[in-house]
Amino acid sequence: xxxxxxxxxxxxxxxxHFDYDCFYASVFEAKNPALKSLPLAxxxxxxxxxxxxxxxxxxLHKLQLIKEAKKICPDxxxxxxxxxxxFRDASKELYNFVKAFSxxxxxxxxxxDEIWMDTTDIVEYNxxxxxxxxxxxxxxxxxxxxxxxxFSFDASVxxxxxxxxxxxxxxNPDDVVDNLTFRLRLGSHLAxxxxxxxxxxxxxxCTVGISTSKLLSxxxxxxxxxxxxxxxxxxxxxxxxxSNNNVIKFIDDHEVGKIPGIGFKLSQKLRDFYLGRPxxxxxxxxxxxxxxxxxxxxxxxxxxxxPEMLEKLLAGPGSPHGIGxxxxxxxxxxxxxxxxxxxxxxxxxxxxDSYIRLDTMPExxxxxxxxxxxxxxxxxxxxxxxxxxxIEEVQSETTTSSSLASKKWLAYPKTVRLSTRPRPxxxxxxxxxxxxKRLSHSAPLPRFIFSLSTNIDSLADRLVNEVLIAMFRKLxxxxxxxxxSLVNLAVTNMAETAGVTKTASGRDISHMFKKxxxxxxxxxxxxxxxxxxxxxxxxxxxxxxxxxxxEHIEDKVYTEGDWDSEGDEDYEGRESLWADTGGIQSL
DNA sequence: CTGGGATAG
DNA sequence: ATTTCTATCCCAG
Numbered sequence: 001x002x003x004x005x006x007x008x009x010x011x012x013x014x015x016x017h018f019d020y021d022c023f024y025a026s027v028f029e030a031k032n033p034a035l036k037s038l039p040l041a042x043x044x045x046x047x048x049x050x051x052x053x054x055x056x057x058x059x060l061h062k063l064q065l066i067k068e069a070k071k072i073c074p075d076x077x078x079x080x081x082x083x084x085x086x087f088r089d090a091s092k093e094l095y096n097f098v099k100a101f102s103x104x105x106x107x108x109x110x111x112x113d114e115i116w117m118d119t120t121d122i123v124e125y126n127x128x129x130x131x132x133x134x135x136x137x138x139x140x141x142x143x144x145x146x147x148x149x150x151f152s153f154d155a156s157v158x159x160x161x162x163x164x165x166x167x168x169x170x171x172n173p174d175d176v177v178d179n180l181t182f183r184l185r186l187g188s189h190l191a192x193x194x195x196x197x198x199x200x201x202x203x204x205x206c207t208v209g210i211s212t213s214k215l216l217s218x219x220x221x222x223x224x225x226x227x228x229x230x231x232x233x234x235x236x237x238x239x240x241x242x243s244n245n246n247v248i249k250f251i252d253d254h255e256v257g258k259i260p261g262i263g264f265k266l267s268q269k270l271r272d273f274y275l276g277r278p279x280x281x282x283x284x285x286x287x288x289x290x291x292x293x294x295x296x297x298x299x300x301x302x303x304x305x306x307p308e309m310l311e312k313l314l315a316g317p318g319s320p321h322g323i324g325x326x327x328x329x330x331x332x333x334x335x336x337x338x339x340x341x342x343x344x345x346x347x348x349x350x351x352x353d354s355y356i357r358l359d360t361m362p363e364x365x366x367x368x369x370x371x372x373x374x375x376x377x378x379x380x381x382x383x384x385x386x387x388x389x390x391i392e393e394v395q396s397e398t399t400t401s402s403s404l405a406s407k408k409w410l411a412y413p414k415t416v417r418l419s420t421r422p423r424p425x426x427x428x429x430x431x432x433x434x435x436x437k438r439l440s441h442s443a444p445l446p447r448f449i450f451s452l453s454t455n456i457d458s459l460a461d462r463l464v465n466e467v468l469i470a471m472f473r474k475l476x477x478x479x480x481x482x483x484x485s486l487v488n489l490a491v492t493n494m495a496e497t498a499g500v501t502k503t504a505s506g507r508d509i510s511h512m513f514k515k516x517x518x519x520x521x522x523x524x525x526x527x528x529x530x531x532x533x534x535x536x537x538x539x540x541x542x543x544x545x546x547x548x549x550x551e552h553i554e555d556k557v558y559t560e561g562d563w564d565s566e567g568d569e570d571y572e573g574r575e576s577l578w579a580d581t582g583g584i585q586s587l
Numbered sequence: 588c589t590g591g592g593a594t595a596g
Numbered sequence: 597a598t599t600t601c602t603a604t605c606c607c608a609g
Contacts, residue, residue: 114596263593441589
């Protein structure tokens with residue numbers, strides 16, 4: 001039977017999604033702050049991959065041709081962004097910075113510029129310690145161990161923007177706020193604080209979404225960029241039909257392909273179904289007109305659409321089991337996936353390059369050498385640490401200073417994988433079938449690669465001659481006739497060494513707390529005195545003013561000595577921020 | 588475990 | 597971001 005049942009929503013969580021503003025451009029700005037006020041674009045090949053907001057104000061945009069950009073904005077400053085290692089380094093540094101605020105270590109990175117953090121435990125703790133009778137003068141605890149670590153804030157309001165924009169609390173302003181609303185409110189203040197620290201300490205601004213799932217936090221953040229944060233307000237589940245359900249209201253006018261998890265293939269199938277005709281794509285349209293958009297609402301409300309039907313429509317060889325049900329959940333704004341635990345080492349490191357033409361063995365050898373060298377360098381960078389950075393029972397007591405520090409592998413990859421992408425042969429009619437399929441082959445990674453005293457060139461040389469050539473022959477037994485458009489080299493199957501744990505469980509926790517303390521030390525509020533009688537500057541107002549580009553977070557919010565009240569100006573909308581016990585009980 | 592596919596930025 | 601260069605998760609064998 002075509003049931004449209006859904007799982008109960010898991011709205012006990014508070015998840016924050018961070019997205020750094022124009023990340024590549026910000027990396028250059030962070031190194032050279034003078035660039036911040038100038039139009040700045042980052043170039044890869046002949047295009048601008050990203051540009052700062054000053055450049056956008058002057059009409060530049062992502063994926064624009066360099067020539068075009070220079071015509072529109074002759075004084076644009078162009079930085080080369082083809083070497084991505086500075087971006088990778090900055091990403092890692094910022095990730096570690098944000099991670100230091102986490103207690104449960106559920107901090108997951110997506111690409112270089114996005115992070116999810118599950119702050120449920122921190123929020124829950126603060127929910128318990130809060131004085132409900134003096135919300136305006138609240139103190140947010142950033143550490144369980146140190147009650148002085150934290151910041152003061154006004155818990156009677158939510159920080160930042162809300163969805164819907166004209167949100168009004170449906171309950172009685174004189175009563176106690178319901179727990180769901182309160183958790184989100186606490187999450188919003190934590191988000192604002194971390195954003196503030198990111199900007200002050202690291203020089204990066206970001207855009208943030210706050211909600212109860214990865215899906216919703218990521219999507220809702222898009223509403224106010226750059227330098228903004230948005231919280232998806234309750235009610236999140238149905239009470240009296242769908243009209244007052246903000247999840248449905250929010251997700252409904254997204255194009256299906258914009259939903260994370262619904263990628264190219266799935267949205268193609270869903271679109272074809274809804275439009276009632278087979279795919280009519282790729283008619284030589286390089287930069288072609290976008291296919292007609294299909295909205296989430298249109299699909300979900302279609303009489304034939306239900307989990308079983310979606311399963312039939314979308315399931316195929318290799319597709320995840322229960323895909324129909326999962327997509328149905330996404331169309332209803334439901335996503336129960338957990339924020340991943342922070343990992344000490346990546347599960348894979350890969351290097352690849354693409355080629356116009358690669359069809360002779362000597363060329364292949366040269367490329368394999370190049371890739372192997374890069375790969376080994378990456379392994380050293382990501383998998384090797386100073387000995388005294390690694391916690392080990394015996395060692396931590398014997399190691400003295402960092403001057404004697406030796407290097408140690410955090411993990412030994414067990415497998416090396418070689419992948420190629422053959423350029424498909426010409427068809428009889430002379431056209432070339434577009435294919436991006438890859439061939440791959442794996443083999444044990446030889447132990448010699450872990451020698452830290454041998455120079456990288458010789459290691460790469462041995463790897464190519466003793467392993468990679470044989471693997472290449474497996475993929476391409478013919479002497480010639482092939483033509484590769486891509487070669488990829490990867491190491492996988494990481495075996496972590498002692499002293500490094502995958503998760504934050506067990507004895508690694510002390511390591512994590514140490515890191516948190518390192519970060520907190522610099523901006524701990526030592527002698528907190530509540531403001532006389534108004535509140536701290538209202539984060540609400542600071543955000544809502546938001547003219548856009550030049551708006552920045554008031555840096556006085558969290559510092560001492562600034563509590564002399566400038567009185568209560570304009571508390572517009574205050575009543576709407578209070579809530580009652582009646583109405584909504586989320587759990 | 589291996590090899591391939593889908594998805595993401 | 598179907599283009600490039602990574603990375604992750606999932607499935608069948």
